[in-house]
Amino acid sequence: MPSITVTALLSTLTLTIGLQVVVGSQTTKESLCVATYVNTDQAVDMVSSLVIGSQAAMIIDLPMTIGKAKELATWVKTTTDKPLVAAFTSHNHPDHYLSGAAFFEEFPNIPFYANSRATKEIQEDAPKKVEEWSGVHGVDNIVQNTTLPSPYDYSFFALPGDEDSPVYLIGPVTGDTTHSTLFWIPSIGTVIAGDAIFGYNLHMYLSDLVTHALTESWLATLKFTAGLNPFTVIPGHASASENGSFNGVRDLDHSYEYVKFWQEDIESKGPDYFTPSEIFNKFTSRFPDLLINRSPTAFNRLNITAENFGRGGKRRPPLQPLWTFNNTAALNGWIL
Ligand SMILES: *[C@@H]1O[C@H](CO)[C@@H](O)[C@H](O)[C@H]1NC(C)=O
Ligand SMILES: *[C@@H]1O[C@H](CO)[C@@H](O)[C@H](O)[C@H]1NC(C)=O
Ligand SMILES: *[C@@H]1O[C@H](CO)[C@@H](O)[C@H](O)[C@H]1NC(C)=O
Numbered sequence: 001m002p003s004i005t006v007t008a009l010l011s012t013l014t015l016t017i018g019l020q021v022v023v024g025s026q027t028t029k030e031s032l033c034v035a036t037y038v039n040t041d042q043a044v045d046m047v048s049s050l051v052i053g054s055q056a057a058m059i060i061d062l063p064m065t066i067g068k069a070k071e072l073a074t075w076v077k078t079t080t081d082k083p084l085v086a087a088f089t090s091h092n093h094p095d096h097y098l099s100g101a102a103f104f105e106e107f108p109n110i111p112f113y114a115n116s117r118a119t120k121e122i123q124e125d126a127p128k129k130v131e132e133w134s135g136v137h138g139v140d141n142i143v144q145n146t147t148l149p150s151p152y153d154y155s156f157f158a159l160p161g162d163e164d165s166p167v168y169l170i171g172p173v174t175g176d177t178t179h180s181t182l183f184w185i186p187s188i189g190t191v192i193a194g195d196a197i198f199g200y201n202l203h204m205y206l207s208d209l210v211t212h213a214l215t216e217s218w219l220a221t222l223k224f225t226a227g228l229n230p231f232t233v234i235p236g237h238a239s240a241s242e243n244g245s246f247n248g249v250r251d252l253d254h255s256y257e258y259v260k261f262w263q264e265d266i267e268s269k270g271p272d273y274f275t276p277s278e279i280f281n282k283f284t285s286r287f288p289d290l291l292i293n294r295s296p297t298a299f300n301r302l303n304i305t306a307e308n309f310g311r312g313g314k315r316r317p318p319l320q321p322l323w324t325f326n327n328t329a330a331l332n333g334w335i336l
């Protein structure tokens with residue numbers, strides 16, 4: 001018995017990692033596989049995950065700009081010939097849904113979902129986000145009439161024909177914002193983490209951590225995720241060089257260390273204790289490897305943290321009333 005289990009486990013692992021082998025050929029009936037696409041440049045290295053089953057596929061997270069949404073659609077069509085039956089977004093940030101409508105032009109009539117709280121927040125925020133990001137990328141590159149997700153509150157879903165390999169929706173949990181969903185696929189030991197987890201060689205987005213409770217709650221989500229003991233963790237953002245080599249610990253450990261560093265060395269000193277450049281320098285001393293390739297995205301996230309929390313810095317006022325999330329026990333309602 002144990003040796004059969006190990007063999008099954010190993011073949012699952014091979015399918016997940018050696019994706020090229022799977023694409024275009026038949027997968028074993030009971031195995032899902034996950035292919036990832038790193039949406040670079042304007043899409044700020046956001047990772048979309050394509051879950052491919054025996055008869056159908058679904059996708060998690062859609063990019064901010066129209067150009068990137070079209071690029072993603074092309075990739076999906078070349079990666080699987082199974083029909084795409086749904087899209088989900090992991091949380092309410094615009095880099096995970098804003099130009100979804102351009103993607104849906106290539107895959108008409110498929111449902112788009114998020115958990116009901118994220119759905120409500122997206123509905124409230126989308127018009128402001130369209131305005132803000134049209135100012136950055138141009139009105140021609142941001143969908144003006146946002147396709148909003150519908151609320152999906154089942155605690156799991158299955159692709160047709162793969163009812164024995166469900167995908168569990170774990171949430172609402174705190175990641176880089178409130179009300180995030182983790183997608184957990186026990187049959188292949190894979191967590192699709194959205195922005196609860198960032199790639200090991202990236203700075204993280206901390207701008208929503210306006211209360212100690214949000215920080216503490218994010219750390220609890222990371223401990224919980226580690227407890228799942230995953231083979232593969234797919235982060236919400238990753239450098240293109242990491243694509244295809246996600247494992248179960250590297251990005252998770254990085255994310256934990258990064259948020260913990262924020263909590264202990266910066267947040268704990270109280271608001272406005274450091275200047276923006278002091279915060280910038282503290283992170284670059286502690287994580288010297290993260291700016292090595294000097295991509296604008298790499299600089300940007302750290303710059304946002306530094307300016308948002310540094311004395312006299314340029315603030316990003318949150319659209320949602322994040323400062324009301326000041327109670328860790330309430331945020332971590334999943335801990336009884
Ligand atoms: C990333 O890896 C997938 C396989 O999972 C591949 O299909 C895709 O083209 C790669 N490239 C990018 C840019 O994500
Ligand atoms: C926006 O999209 C919705 C749904 O796709 C559609 O019903 C509506 O007519 C569109 N509105 C405009 C102004 O284009
Ligand atoms: C953040 O970027 C802005 C615009 O480039 C710059 O003026 C500011 O000095 C940067 N802040 C830090 C702390 O590096």
Ligand SMILES: *[C@@H]1O[C@H](CO)[C@@H](O)[C@H](O)[C@H]1NC(C)=O
Pocket residue numbers: 323324325326
């Ligand atoms: C926490 O937020 C609530 C609103 O949700 C507010 O009434 C309360 O004063 C806040 N408490 C602290 C300590 O900031």
Ligand SMILES: [Zn+2]
Pocket residue numbers: 046093095096195236237
């Ligand atoms: Zn993101």
